[in-house]
Amino acid sequence: MVHPIAETPAGTEEIASIVRRALAEDLGCGDVTTDSIVPAEASARGQFIAKAVGVIAGWDAVAATFSALDRRAAVRPVVRDGGEASAGTVIGTVEGPARALLSGERVALNFLQRLSGIATMTRAFVRAAEGTRAVILDTRKTAPGLRPLDRLAVRLGGGTNHRFGLHDMALVKENHITAVGGITAAVRRLRRNARAGIPIEVEVRTLAELREALDLAPDRILLDNMNTDDMREAVRIAAGRVPLEASGGVRLETAAEIARTGVDYISVGALTHSVRALDISLELDTS
Numbered sequence: 001m002v003h004p005i006a007e008t009p010a011g012t013e014e015i016a017s018i019v020r021r022a023l024a025e026d027l028g029c030g031d032v033t034t035d036s037i038v039p040a041e042a043s044a045r046g047q048f049i050a051k052a053v054g055v056i057a058g059w060d061a062v063a064a065t066f067s068a069l070d071r072r073a074a075v076r077p078v079v080r081d082g083g084e085a086s087a088g089t090v091i092g093t094v095e096g097p098a099r100a101l102l103s104g105e106r107v108a109l110n111f112l113q114r115l116s117g118i119a120t121m122t123r124a125f126v127r128a129a130e131g132t133r134a135v136i137l138d139t140r141k142t143a144p145g146l147r148p149l150d151r152l153a154v155r156l157g158g159g160t161n162h163r164f165g166l167h168d169m170a171l172v173k174e175n176h177i178t179a180v181g182g183i184t185a186a187v188r189r190l191r192r193n194a195r196a197g198i199p200i201e202v203e204v205r206t207l208a209e210l211r212e213a214l215d216l217a218p219d220r221i222l223l224d225n226m227n228t229d230d231m232r233e234a235v236r237i238a239a240g241r242v243p244l245e246a247s248g249g250v251r252l253e254t255a256a257e258i259a260r261t262g263v264d265y266i267s268v269g270a271l272t273h274s275v276r277a278l279d280i281s282l283e284l285d286t287s
Contacts, residue, residue: 015060016064018061019061019111034102034103039098043096043286044095044096044098044101044284045093046094047092048062049091050091054117054119054120055082055083055122055123056085057116057118057156058111059081062112065104075094077092078091082119101284109282111149114153115149115150116278117278118150118157118275120157120278121157122271123157125159132259132260132262133262133264135264135265136266137159137161138162140162142272159268163199170194172186172202200219201218201219201221202222203222207230207233207234210234214241214242220264221244221245222245222246222267223245228257244264
């Protein structure tokens with residue numbers, strides 16, 4: 001039985017911290033254009049418009065961005081996180097001091113476009129695996145510093161989070177196995193030295209390695225870059241004793257075939273390392 005891997009939510013303070021870093025990077029000592037030409041008392045209202053079909057994600061980060069610049073700014077989603085938007089539709093609004101809206105526009109859109117892109121791609125993979133037992137997982141291939149938000153977007157797209165980092169699950173990979181002289185040696189050392197209760201996953205490349213790993217009864221076995229024929233055979237050999245995860249170069253075009261092999265999980269690095277941002281614009285009216 002697989003030990004549950006706790007999903008680490010992107011909490012309010014965590015989002016605020018990420019937003020502060022993004023604003024500091026973009027604003028520096030101030031928005032020279034906006035501060036020079038827009039009166040301090042001016043107000044504005046804007047509409048977020050989806051320019052393509054996709055799953056929306058990231059409103060908490062958008063709201064935190066504008067609020068950090070001026071607490072009077074108010075963001076109101078029309079299509080909420082996890083909802084699907086059609087091209088050309090208004091997905092949300094923002095209103096408040098014009099300077100805050102203009103200075104925060106790019107950072108807010110960066111979050112909304114990236115996270116919506118992740119959620120959209122995840123939803124496509126989840127749909128490709130429909131009708132099978134396979135669960136779509138993310139990986140640690142996230143943008144540095146954005147992992148909590150990237151993982152949130154995966155969940156909003158219908159996927160499931162893998163381990164958060166190196167601390168909450170042991171994953172014995174090829175280089176670990178090489179370093180200590182084999183799968184058995186690596187797992188035995190883990191059980192001797194790691195903290196009690198830590199889930200253990202073992203990466204295997206061949207069916208012979210699979211059999212060795214099965215004898216050690218880890219919590220999960222990762223099938224690394226196996227072809228689908230070998231995956232099907234791995235499922236037959238494992239016979240439900242240990243959950244199996246397919247990984248390595250998974251593409252949307254191959255996801256359905258992989259899912260039909262009977263594996264329990266499919267991990268997809270592309271969800272977060274090859275993000276295609278969803279095209280979203282913010283159109284402002286000032287008064």
